[in-house]
Amino acid sequence: NAGVTQTPKFQVLKTGQSMTLQCAQDMNHEYMSWYRQDPGMGLRLIHYSVGAGITDQGEVPNGYNVSRSTTEDFPLRLLSAAPSQTSVYFCASSRGYNSPLHFGNGTRLTVT
């Protein structure tokens, strides 16, 4: 099993550019989420989804969009990149409440 796959692993953007971070899971998990990890801030929830067609905002949603058209995929879109979005982004999935979150290995994004 591949688990949770994130692409790309590294990305450099210029301010104002847009891009999509890809996330796919092959465990048939209903729940998927995106986090960003910054030093001293821990993991902060950006957006999450409890099933195909259902998404909701997390703690830091501004500047990001998501959609969930299939169970497997949960892409994260940066509409107009800003230096404040320089971070490591993690996608995660789980079977639901009380179940372990399975994380991908992250995407390191730098916005110049």
Added chain:
Amino acid sequence: QQQVKQSPQSLIVQKGGISIINCAYENTAFDYFPWYQQFPGKGPALLIAIRPDVSEKKEGRFTISFNKSAKQFSLHIMDSQPGDSATYFCAASMSSNTGKLIFGQGTTLQVKP
């Protein structure tokens, strides 16, 4: 506002010692409290978790202590080993909002040989 507060930010322990990481929360609706372990370059992975109906849970060298009245919980790593060197995150979620797991700020643990 950080819903889950974690301390210390970093911790250095000698091999064989006890590592203790503390977390506090405000929202009494939280009813699931996991701890995650992260090694450099990897995503976090579940280490151990507790529900508020028990005060302690032990798995091998790892123990969670839970104090519902104080709204605090802690991770104890007994006989700490260099291989335990990692970043540890506490987290919390509620059954009424199952997709939303909130993490603390993280603790970087270094176990010296």
